[in-house]
Amino acid sequence: MAATAANTGRDTRHLLWFAIPLAIGGSLAAALITGHDAMTASAARTLAVIGGVVTVGLCALPWLLRGEHIQRQRAAQREIRRWRMIAVSSAGWCGATLAFAAADAAELAGVSVAQLDIGDFQTYVTHVVAGRIVVLVLVCTALLTLVGAVLSHGRIPDPAQWTMPAAAIALLGLVAMPLAGHASHEALTALLITGHTAAAGLWCGLLCGQALLLRSRTEWSVSLPAFSRWALVFVATVGVSGIASTLLLSTPAELVTSGYGRIILAKAGLLAVLLSLGYLWRRVWVADARRHRGDTAVSVRRAAIEVAMMAVAFGLAATLASSA
Numbered sequence: 001m002a003a004t005a006a007n008t009g010r011d012t013r014h015l016l017w018f019a020i021p022l023a024i025g026g027s028l029a030a031a032l033i034t035g036h037d038a039m040t041a042s043a044a045r046t047l048a049v050i051g052g053v054v055t056v057g058l059c060a061l062p063w064l065l066r067g068e069h070i071q072r073q074r075a076a077q078r079e080i081r082r083w084r085m086i087a088v089s090s091a092g093w094c095g096a097t098l099a100f101a102a103a104d105a106a107e108l109a110g111v112s113v114a115q116l117d118i119g120d121f122q123t124y125v126t127h128v129v130a131g132r133i134v135v136l137v138l139v140c141t142a143l144l145t146l147v148g149a150v151l152s153h154g155r156i157p158d159p160a161q162w163t164m165p166a167a168a169i170a171l172l173g174l175v176a177m178p179l180a181g182h183a184s185h186e187a188l189t190a191l192l193i194t195g196h197t198a199a200a201g202l203w204c205g206l207l208c209g210q211a212l213l214l215r216s217r218t219e220w221s222v223s224l225p226a227f228s229r230w231a232l233v234f235v236a237t238v239g240v241s242g243i244a245s246t247l248l249l250s251t252p253a254e255l256v257t258s259g260y261g262r263i264i265l266a267k268a269g270l271l272a273v274l275l276s277l278g279y280l281w282r283r284v285w286v287a288d289a290r291r292h293r294g295d296t297a298v299s300v301r302r303a304a305i306e307v308a309m310m311a312v313a314f315g316l317a318a319t320l321a322s323s324a
Helices: 002-035 040-065 072-109 118-127 129-151 159-180 187-213 217-249 259-283 285-290 296-323
Strands: none
Touching: 040 072, 040 129, 040 159, 040 187, 040 217, 040 296, 072 118, 072 129, 072 159, 072 187, 118 129, 129 159, 159 187, 187 217, 187 296, 217 259, 217 285, 217 296, 259 285, 259 296, 285 296
C-alpha cells in the first residue's frame, strides 16, 4: 500500500510538471486575447504546438522500449500512467487550439475576441484554410483525449494495440498546424515544413515523454540509447528541411534585414546549441545509461534542460508561421 501511495504521488508530480506550465501559458494567452494583441494567435499557436509535441512523444514512447524486459504488472501500470498523461496533454492541446482559432478568426474579421460572433467563426472554419485545418486538429485532439481517458482506467485488454493509431493521429494533428501558416502557400514548402515539424516533434516529444514517464535506470538504459540513434535521423531531417524551406521562402539578404529572417537565424543558433549539447550527452549521458550507471533524477534533469531549449525553438517556429 505504501509503495502504491508513493507511486501515486510521483504520478501526480509528473502530471503537475506539465500542467503548471500549460496553466501559466493559458493565462498568458487569455490575457493576450482579452487585449486583442497582435501576438495572441502566435502565443496560442505556441501552446498548441507544445501540447502536440508532448502528446506525440507520449504516444510514440513504446517504440523506444521495444527491447525492454519488464514484469507484465509493471508494464501495465506504466501504460495506465502513459494514457492518463496522453489524455491530459491532448486536452490541453485541444484548449490551446481553440484559443488560437478564436484569436485568428477575430483577427481576420477585424474584431476583438469578445465581439466575435458565430457567423464570423463559421466563415473562418468553412472558408478559410487555417480554419479548416483547425477543425482537423480539434478532431484529432478530441479523439486522443477520449482514447486516453478510456484506456487510463486499465479496463481495456491490450491497450498497447492503440499505440500506433494514437501516434499517427497525434502526428497528423501536429504537422497540420504549420499548414495554417506559411506552409500553405506552396506545395513543396508545405512538404518540407511537414517533414521539419514531424522530425522536430518526435525529437523533442520522445525526450519529453521519457522524462515524464520513466522511473528506473533499467528503463532509461533501454530507451535512451534507442532515442540517441533516432535523434541523429531527426536532427538531419530538421536541418535539411529547414535549410531547403528557408531558401524557398527568403533570400540571403532577408535573413538579416527582416524579422522573418532574424527568427530563422535564432532557430539556427538554437539548433547549433542543441547539436553541441547532444554530442556531449551522447558521450556522457547515453554511455552511463547504457551501463546502468546513470541516476534517474540526473536523466530527468538533463532531459528537462534540452526540452526547455527545444520549447523556445517551437515558440520561434510558431511566431515564424504567424509572421509569414
